[in-house]
Amino acid sequence: MTPPLVLRAGASIVVAMTATADIQTTVPAISAEERAARLTTAGAAWAERIEADRSSAHLTYAVTGEGAGSVATTVRAGKHTFIVDEPAALAGDDAGTSPVEYALGALAGCQVVVYRLYAQQLGITFDEITIKAEADLDAARLFGADESVRAGFSEVRLDIQLSGPETDERYEELRQAVDAHCPVLDIVQNPTPVKTTVTRA
Numbered sequence: 139m140t141p142p143l144v145l146r147a148g149a150s151i152v153v154a155m156t157a158t159a160d161i162q163t164t165v166p167a168i169s170a171e172e173r174a175a176r177l178t179t180a181g182a183a184w185a186e187r188i189e190a191d192r193s194s195a196h197l198t199y200a201v202t203g204e205g206a207g208s209v210a211t212t213v214r215a216g217k218h219t220f221i222v223d224e225p226a227a228l229a230g231d232d233a234g235t236s237p238v239e240y241a242l243g244a245l246a247g248c249q250v251v252v253y254r255l256y257a258q259q260l261g262i263t264f265d266e267i268t269i270k271a272e273a274d275l276d277a278a279r280l281f282g283a284d285e286s287v288r289a290g291f292s293e294v295r296l297d298i299q300l301s302g303p304e305t306d307e308r309y310e311e312l313r314q315a316v317d318a319h320c321p322v323l324d325i326v327q328n329p330t331p332v333k334t335t336v337t338r339a
Contacts, residue, residue: 170265177258207231238291241326242271248322249296256315264302264309271296294326 168176187194201215203222209230210223222237224230235243246269253267273291278284300309317323 173254174258177255181255181259207233210234238273238275241291242273242294245294245296245322245326246271248320249298249316252316252320253298253300253312256319257312260312260315262304262308262312264300264304264312266299266301268299269296270299291326 184195201213203211203213206212206221207223207230209228210221210233213220213222221234222240223232223234224236225232228236230236249269249271250267253264256262257264271294273294275291276284276287279287279289298313300312302309
């Protein structure tokens with residue numbers, strides 16, 4: 139797996155994560171016909187479920203994170219477990235991807251899902267999709283050196299590459315549909331209320 143690219147430019151940290159085909163994975167191979175059938179079936183099932191009971195679309199997601207090592211976190215999400223860590227420059231052991239890279243990875247992953255869903259719904263064909271998610275972060279706020287800047291990303295850039303037979307206009311139509319319906323893109327673009335409590339264990 140190609141490691142994420144980290145560039146330093148003055149006081150800014152630029153982190154880039156690219157979803158590429160050379161990533162080692164346990165995801166099974168699937169034909170275009172099988173994918174189309176699964177997307178159609180899932181879309182139809184959700185449409186019926188929501189029509190029958192609007193509240194069935196109200197979902198709650200939950201993960202649990204437990205501190206480990208120096209600054210690492212073991213995250214449990216359903217039946218899946220993964221490690222979030224930092225490189226040595228941020229007191230970590232580099233045992234896992236960093237939190238901000240996971241945020242970019244979540245955005246890239248959600249975009250792939252929604253591109254597939256809306257391509258199927260709109261009848262727009264593409265063969266392969268690669269998404270490069272890149273963001274700028276000024277670490278001065280993290281370290282208390284400059285309270286005037288954001289702690290999070292100041293800008294996120296998505297470079298979506300599609301291969302396929304459609305025109306640029308059709309792929310732009312698809313992009314607009316995805317931008318309007320991608321949950322993680324919405325989370326990144328818009329303020330979300332966060333309620334935090336601290337309790338003694």
